[in-house]
Amino acid sequence: MTAAIEAVAVGKRYGRTWALRESTLTVPAGAVVGLVGANGAGKSTLLNLAVGLLQPTEGQITVLGGRPGSTADELAKVGFLAQDVPLYGGLTVGEHLRLGARLNPRWDMAAATARIARVGLDPAQRTSGLSGGQRAQLALTVAIGKRPELLILDEPVASLDPLARREFLADLMELAADGLSIVLSSHLLADVERVCDHLIVLAGGRVRLAGDVDDLLATHKVLVGARRDPDRLTADQTVIQQSHTERQSTLLVHTTQPVLDPSWTVSDVGLEDLVLAYMAAPASSAYVAGPTLRRVG
Amino acid sequence: MLWLAWRQFRAQAALALGATVVVVVALAVTRGHVVAAYGTAGDNELIGFYVWLRLLGTGLIGVPAVIGAFWGAPLLTREFEDRTYRLAWTQSITRRRWLATKIAVIGVVTVALVAAFALAFTWWSGPIDAVGNRIGTANFAQRGIVPIGYALFGLTLGALCGTILRRTIAAMAASLTGFLIVRMFVQKVVRSHLIGTVSVSVPSFGSSGLGGWILSSRTVDAAGNPISRSAAENTLTAACQITRQTDDVDGALADCAHRLGIHDIAQVHTAGQFWALQMAELGLFVALAAVIAAVCFWWLNHRTN
Numbered sequence: 001m002t003a004a005i006e007a008v009a010v011g012k013r014y015g016r017t018w019a020l021r022e023s024t025l026t027v028p029a030g031a032v033v034g035l036v037g038a039n040g041a042g043k044s045t046l047l048n049l050a051v052g053l054l055q056p057t058e059g060q061i062t063v064l065g066g067r068p069g070s071t072a073d074e075l076a077k078v079g080f081l082a083q084d085v086p087l088y089g090g091l092t093v094g095e096h097l098r099l100g101a102r103l104n105p106r107w108d109m110a111a112a113t114a115r116i117a118r119v120g121l122d123p124a125q126r127t128s129g130l131s132g133g134q135r136a137q138l139a140l141t142v143a144i145g146k147r148p149e150l151l152i153l154d155e156p157v158a159s160l161d162p163l164a165r166r167e168f169l170a171d172l173m174e175l176a177a178d179g180l181s182i183v184l185s186s187h188l189l190a191d192v193e194r195v196c197d198h199l200i201v202l203a204g205g206r207v208r209l210a211g212d213v214d215d216l217l218a219t220h221k222v223l224v225g226a227r228r229d230p231d232r233l234t235a236d237q238t239v240i241q242q243s244h245t246e247r248q249s250t251l252l253v254h255t256t257q258p259v260l261d262p263s264w265t266v267s268d269v270g271l272e273d274l275v276l277a278y279m280a281a282p283a284s285s286a287y288v289a290g291p292t293l294r295r296v297g
Numbered sequence: 298m299l300w301l302a303w304r305q306f307r308a309q310a311a312l313a314l315g316a317t318v319v320v321v322v323a324l325a326v327t328r329g330h331v332v333a334a335y336g337t338a339g340d341n342e343l344i345g346f347y348v349w350l351r352l353l354g355t356g357l358i359g360v361p362a363v364i365g366a367f368w369g370a371p372l373l374t375r376e377f378e379d380r381t382y383r384l385a386w387t388q389s390i391t392r393r394r395w396l397a398t399k400i401a402v403i404g405v406v407t408v409a410l411v412a413a414f415a416l417a418f419t420w421w422s423g424p425i426d427a428v429g430n431r432i433g434t435a436n437f438a439q440r441g442i443v444p445i446g447y448a449l450f451g452l453t454l455g456a457l458c459g460t461i462l463r464r465t466i467a468a469m470a471a472s473l474t475g476f477l478i479v480r481m482f483v484q485k486v487v488r489s490h491l492i493g494t495v496s497v498s499v500p501s502f503g504s505s506g507l508g509g510w511i512l513s514s515r516t517v518d519a520a521g522n523p524i525s526r527s528a529a530e531n532t533l534t535a536a537c538q539i540t541r542q543t544d545d546v547d548g549a550l551a552d553c554a555h556r557l558g559i560h561d562i563a564q565v566h567t568a569g570q571f572w573a574l575q576m577a578e579l580g581l582f583v584a585l586a587a588v589i590a591a592v593c594f595w596w597l598n599h600r601t602n
Contacts, residue, residue, distance in 0.1 A: 051387050055602040069386070076389035086381045088305070095304065102300045103388035139384075146389060 010059035034192030035185040037202035079148035094123030104146035112145035133164035153184040209278040211289030354439035361447035369455020370468035415444040433510030446582030453589040491577035503551035519558025
């Protein structure tokens with residue numbers, strides 16, 4: 001099966017500043033992927049590369065087997081909801097659907113019209129008067145109305161109040177259940193944890209962690225025991241984060257094997273702690289689970 | 298895409314159409330008076346119309362620059378500033394086709410309206426041009442079909458400035474400046490070389506009565522040998538006893554030159570070459586517009602990312 005997004009050593013430079021560097025990752029088709037990172041971590045840059053609005057300065061990015069944005073066919077495969085939800089202020093809600101119909105050969109007008117009615121939007125209303133939640137719903141309708149294979153959303157819930165956010169995410173879950181691949185960025189880990197089955201963590205323009213959420217949680221353990229040197233771990237255990245008191249050591253380790261040393265108290269790690277640990281860890285300890293699990297750096 | 302391009306442009310197109318209709322109707326209504334004034338009273342009656350002529354002619358000169366600044370420049374900068382390019386360019390249509398459709402829609406409206414204005418104005422000023430000179434003066438740019446070329450050039454230049462600069466005000470300023478420089482450079486330097494000149498014999502003294510555009514001339518004697526201007530004057534004053542006390546020195550010189558066969562050979566664009574020169578300059582500006590549009594496409598595909 002073709003990967004939704006395949007990036008090989010992708011980098012993007014603006015002037016002298018690298019927004020993204022040496023990013024290698026694979027997003028499987030059919031997954032709901034959360035892209036997490038602080039502001040300025042490179043999330044928007046990566047997503048804009050994936051929809052073809054940007055071209056990489058180095059490396060290669062492939063989306064659903066093609067070069068993103070290169071032809072009308074490639075464009076038709078990917079639905080995009082850009083950051084801050086751009087809409088034409090002078091056009092009405094209905095005209096945005098018409099725009100979608102005119103610019104997308106696979107446009108599903110019946111579904112789009114039904115969706116607009118369901119979320120309570122008036123087709124005759126100009127978009128300049130819409131609330132943040134209404135704008136996001138209209139933009140999502142335009143993005144999925146073209147019947148894409150991959151839906152990419154850049155901070156879709158940033159401007160939404162908690163209730164609208166919950167409804168929006170529920171809509172995404174429904175779409176994912178229909179087999180659509182979804183990538184969404186957010187700096188709110190709670191949202192990602194709720195809807196995503198796959199995770200990518202960016203920090204400082206580099207991929208720090210990528211993989212299936214369940215696998216990531218299963219292969220990371222928190223070890224607590226009497227103070228000792230972390231170098232004395234078994235070969236398959238890699239320390240991501242460590243903290244020591246005078247008498248006690250606490251380690252977050254990555255391991256594919258059970259921890260057998262009885263002197264450790266082993267516990268599972270929460271997703272938030274895991275993500276924060278990788279964000280804080282040096283780039284050299286980045287962990288990217290590909291089609292075959294491998295460690296980079 | 299045609300629908301979206303038209304939907305985004307229709308309000309401005311309607312406004313421009315309204316203005317053009319007003320101008321063309323005003324020209325049609327007053328044209329009869331221009332003819333009458335020319336036929337009967339001559340220059341005095343025409344003076345009133347020259348005020349009109351200057352006003353509308355200046356308008357016609359300005360329209361292509363305005364189109365560049367107000368239609369060309371915002372074509373892309375509005376998308377950049379409202380950040381809607383991220384909506385437009387992620388639909389199932391390439392940027393190339395998006396831009397081609399936008400330029401085509403605005404270009405067709407531009408050509409239609411500017412052509413209507415320019416041709417109506419040419420027709421209106423016909424009686425005045427019949428006694429004046431429309432090829433050798435700045436009037437050339439206010440007549441015929443060249444305004445269409447200027448407008449297409451202005452439109453594409455504005456679009457290119459917007460593509461590169463991404464900000465409306467900067468693109469408008471750059472587009473206006475660039476337009477002015479190129480237009481004036483062509484008028485002052487390039488235009489005279491666009492088509493071949495005609496060699497004609499004109500009187501050395503007094504009015505040529507040619508109504509054409511004299512680019513260069515040299516004085517020759519009856520045998521056709523070139524002589525300097527001062528030598529010609531000396532010959533004439535000696536042969537016909539013309540002195541400072543002679544009444545109407547210029548008239549006497551002209552008569553004398555005619556008698557002795559001294560005349561000028563001039564390289565000119567004649568009044569009859571008006572349309573040929575119009576075609577040539579239109580072609581030049583349409584070609585410029587095509588080149589600029591090509592750069593615009595290239596930039597959008599290779600540098601706007």
